[in-house]
Each structure stands twice: as structure tokens, then as C-alpha cells.
Amino acid sequence: MNDCLNQRYRGGISVAAAGIFCNVLLSAAKIAVGVIFAAVSVVADGFNNLSDCGSGIVALVSLLIACKPADAKHPYGHRRAEYIAAMITGMLLMLVSVELARESVEKIISGESAQTSALVYGVLVASIVVKAVMFAVYKVVAKRNSSDALKAAAADSLCDCVATLAVIAGAVMGQLGIRADGWVGVAVALFIFVQGVKIVADASSQLLGQAPDKQAEQRVRAAIERTEHVLGAHDLRIYTYGSGVSFATVHVQMDAKLPSVEAHAVLDRLEKEILLTENIRLTTHLDPVQLDDAEAAELQRRVERAIADITDGICLHDFRLVHGDVDKIIFDVSVPYSCKLSDADIFVKVEQAVRGLGDYLPSITVDRE
Numbered sequence: 001m002n003d004c005l006n007q008r009y010r011g012g013i014s015v016a017a018a019g020i021f022c023n024v025l026l027s028a029a030k031i032a033v034g035v036i037f038a039a040v041s042v043v044a045d046g047f048n049n050l051s052d053c054g055s056g057i058v059a060l061v062s063l064l065i066a067c068k069p070a071d072a073k074h075p076y077g078h079r080r081a082e083y084i085a086a087m088i089t090g091m092l093l094m095l096v097s098v099e100l101a102r103e104s105v106e107k108i109i110s111g112e113s114a115q116t117s118a119l120v121y122g123v124l125v126a127s128i129v130v131k132a133v134m135f136a137v138y139k140v141v142a143k144r145n146s147s148d149a150l151k152a153a154a155a156d157s158l159c160d161c162v163a164t165l166a167v168i169a170g171a172v173m174g175q176l177g178i179r180a181d182g183w184v185g186v187a188v189a190l191f192i193f194v195q196g197v198k199i200v201a202d203a204s205s206q207l208l209g210q211a212p213d214k215q216a217e218q219r220v221r222a223a224i225e226r227t228e229h230v231l232g233a234h235d236l237r238i239y240t241y242g243s244g245v246s247f248a249t250v251h252v253q254m255d256a257k258l259p260s261v262e263a264h265a266v267l268d269r270l271e272k273e274i275l276l277t278e279n280i281r282l283t284t285h286l287d288p289v290q291l292d293d294a295e296a297a298e299l300q301r302r303v304e305r306a307i308a309d310i311t312d313g314i315c316l317h318d319f320r321l322v323h324g325d326v327d328k329i330i331f332d333v334s335v336p337y338s339c340k341l342s343d344a345d346i347f348v349k350v351e352q353a354v355r356g357l358g359d360y361l362p363s364i365t366v367d368r369e
Contacts, residue, residue, distance in 0.1 A: 012063045012150055015141045019134055019153060020056035023049045026127050033123050042120060044100040044185045045127070045160075045167050048192055052156055054092050058085045059149040066149075066242065079242020086152040086203035093156065093196030097189040104185030124168050131160045146243035148206065152199045159195045163188045212238035212246075220248065220274055220282070227270050229254050229263065231289055234317045234334065235367060238280065246280040251318070256288035287318050296321040299329065299357075306353040310346065311339045329354060330363040337368050 030046030062085030070077045138154035141147070170184030217238060224233045232253040239247045252270075254263050267284040274282040290296060300319040307314055313336040322328040333350050335341070341349075343366040354362040 011141050012145050012147050013060060015137055015150065016056055016060040016063060016153070019138065019157075020053055020060065022130055022134060023052040023056055026130060027053065029123050030127065033120055037117060037120055042124070042167055042171075044104060044188055045124075045164055047096055047100060048093075048160060048163060048188070049127075050096075052153075052160065056153065058088045058092075059153050061085070062149045063147070076241040076247075077245050079245050080207065082147055082149040082242060083203045083206045085149040087200050087207075089149070089152045089156065090196040090199030090201075090203065093192050093199065097193035097196065100192070101186055101189035104182045104189060107182035107185060120171060121168065124164050124171075128161050128164050131157045131164070135161065148203060148243070152203070155195065155199060159192065163191055166191070206240075209239070212240060216278060216280075220250075220278055220280065223274060223277070224250060224252060224270060227266060229258055229266050230270075231255065232317070234332075235285075235369065244279060246278075248274070248280050248282045249285065250282065251285045251287050253287045253289050253317070256290050290320075293321065300331075302357055303329070303331070303354060306357060307333065307350050310349045310353070311335055311341055313339070314346075326359060326361045328361045328363060332365045332367055334367045334369040339368075343368075 027046050027049035030042055030049060032046075034042030034044075034046055059082075062081045065081040066077075066079045068078045135154055135157035138150050138157055142150035142154055166184050166188055173184075217236065220238070221233065221236055224230060224236075230252055234251050234253075236250040237248060241247075252267060254266070263286055267286065271282045271284060274280050296319065299321055300316070303319070304316060307316070314333060316331045316333045319331040320329070322330065333346065335346055339346070346366050347364055350364050350366075351362050354360055354364075
């Protein structure tokens with residue numbers, strides 16, 4: 001738990017604890033006022049704040065778990081706990097929204113009108129102010145700490161501001177003789193449910209292995225390609241195990257005549273640079289390129305022309321020509337994820353295109369990139 005002593009976790013844990021306290025006060029005030037004045041939408045909003053207490057506790061616990069150091073069972077650390085916390089927060093919102101919708105429908109059927117007073121409006125306006133401040137604090141700390149749990153809490157607080165504004169609108173319409181309190185309660189419930197679905201979808205996408213940030217990927221690729229002796233790079237893969245824990249692998253092309261010791265030194269410096277600038281632990285794989293093999297270079301150009309029409313964005317790399325009783329062509333072919341053809345179909349089409357160029361034995365590996 002020593003990692004908890006750093007500022008990142010101290011700040012996040014303090015904010016989560018403060019959020020729980022604020023939500024308890026807001027929930028108690030809204031439910032009490034809503035019951036006294038029979039305002040179901042106010043009660044609904046109060047229960048929404050009560051659910052926020054649960055989500056705050058989940059966020060707090062997840063931060064405490066996430067800051068634990070790596071161990072034998074979890075060599076990449078525990079920071080994905082924040083994704084799980086965000087999913088639980090979203091599911092809590094959806095469960096609460098269902099109950100609020102049920103109560104609101106009962107209110108519509110009964111036709112009971114809500115009472116209003118300066119106290120009701122005072123509590124609701126105070127709630128908006130408090131939630132707006134909580135949203136701002138959550139957002140700043142979440143961005144600074146890259147915390148998914150606090151990002152979910154920030155989104156929840158913003159939703160609460162909008163939901164409470166809707167409750168005020170329903171109360172005003174009630175004073176004008178329009179029985180809209182129950183309908184506003186339904187609207188608030190639906191709004192909460194939608195936000196819960198969005199939070200769950202985003203967190204589950206992270207757990208499933210979401211694509212890395214495009215800008216970070218571009219910076220890593222640019223750093224690789226401007227490195228001395230690097231002729232090209234491909235198969236860059238970035239894997240994230242929670243905020244601040246990222247790994248990457250890449251194939252780097254270099255002149256085959258470059259001494260192995262020098263090539264290793266170049267790649268070692270590159271890996272250290274990426275760790276320092278991007279906080280990504282990069283592992284490189286050297287692909288030697290025979291720059292003086294004119295026959296292989298010309299054959300590669302012929303293969304590229306032959307496969308160009310198979311699908312948009314197709315390209316090849318790691319091309320090698322091995323002479324023997326039957327010349328063997330070895331290469332990888334990359335296609336974008338948007339390509340609708342299966343890997344097996346691509347393999348067959350590329351193999352047919354290569355065999356059409358002459359008596360060659362192709363060895364093809366299909367990559368998605």
C-alpha cells in the first residue's frame with residue numbers, strides 16, 4: 001500500500017470521500033423535503049443522490065485497490081479495478097432509475113399533485129450548486145490522475161445537475177396547474193438510466209481492450225521512425241492495464257549489415273526514450289532488411305502491385321526471398337480492421353496473386369493493423 005502515499009492516490013481518495021459526504025447530505029435533504037411536500041420527482045432526485053453515495057464508496061474502494069503494487073498474481077498491478085468501479089457505478093444508476101420510474105408512474109396514475117415551497121426550491125438550487133462544484137473537482141482530479149472511477153463520478157454529478165433542473169421545471173409547472181411532477185420523475189429516471197448505460201459501455205470497452213489513444217500511438221510511431229538507422233516500423237501494439245500501466249511491442253526494420261551490437265544499442269535507447277516520454281514500456285523486434293538484394297526488391301514491387309486490388313489499405317512487410325529448388329517468398333500482409341474479408345479469404349487471394357507471378361512458394365502471414 002506504499003503507493004497510496006503518493007499525491008495521485010491521496011488526491012483521488014480524498015475527493016471520493018468528500019463526494020460521499022456531500023451526497024449523503026443532499027440525499028437526506030431532498031428525500032425529507034420531497035416526502036413532506038409529496039413531490040415524487042424531488043424524492044426521485046434524492047434517491048439518485050443516495051445511489052451516488054454507493055458509487056462514491058465503490059470509487060473509493062477501487063482507488064484503494066488500484067494503488068496496490070504489482071504482485072505474483074497481478075504482475076501488471078491492480079489499476080483496472082477503476083474500470084470495474086465505473087461499471088458498478090453505471091449499473092447502480094440503472095437499478096435506481098428503474099425504481100424511480102416505477103414510483104413516478106404510480107404518481108401519474110394516482111393523479112396526486114405535488115406541493116411546493118421556498119424550502120423545496122432552496123434545497124434543489126443548493127443541490128445544483130453543490131453538484132456543479134463536485135463535477136468540476138471530480139473532472140480536474142480525474143484528468144490529472146487519469147482515473148476512470150472519478151471520470152464516472154464526474155459524469156454522474158453533471159447528470160445530477162441536469163436532473164435537478166428538470167425537477168425544478170416540474171415544480172414550476174405544478175404551481176401553474178400542470179400536473180407534470182410524475183412525468184418529470186419518469187424523465188429523470190430515463191435520463192439516469194441512459195447515463196448508466198453509457199458509463200457501463202465505456203468501462204466494459206476498456207476492460208475488453210480498447211484501442212489506445214490515437215495521439216499517443218502517433219507520437220510513439222513518430223519517435224520510432226525518426227530514430228537513427230530505423231528504415232520503417234510495423235505491427236505496433238499498445239496494451240493498457242489501467243492508468244499509467246502501458247506496454248507496447250513493435251517490429252523495427254534496419255539494415256541487415258548493421259552490426260547486431262549497434263542495432264541493439266539503438267533499440268535499447270529507443271525503448272528508454274518511449275518509457276521516459278510516454279510512460280510506455282516498449283519491446284522492439286528487429287527485422288533485418290537486405291538493402292542490396294535487387295532481385296528481392298523488384299519481386300516485392302511486383303507482389304505489391306499484384307495484391308493492391310484485393311482490398312483498400314493492404315500492404316506487405318518483412319519481405320524475404322529464399323532461393324532453393326523452388327524459390328520461397330516469405331512476407332506478412334497487413335489489412336485494416338475495416339476490411340470485411342476474413343483472414344482466410346485474404347490469405348487465399350494473396351497466395352493466388354503470388355503464384356500468378358511465377359514458380360514461387362509463398363509463406364504468408366495475415367495481420368490486422
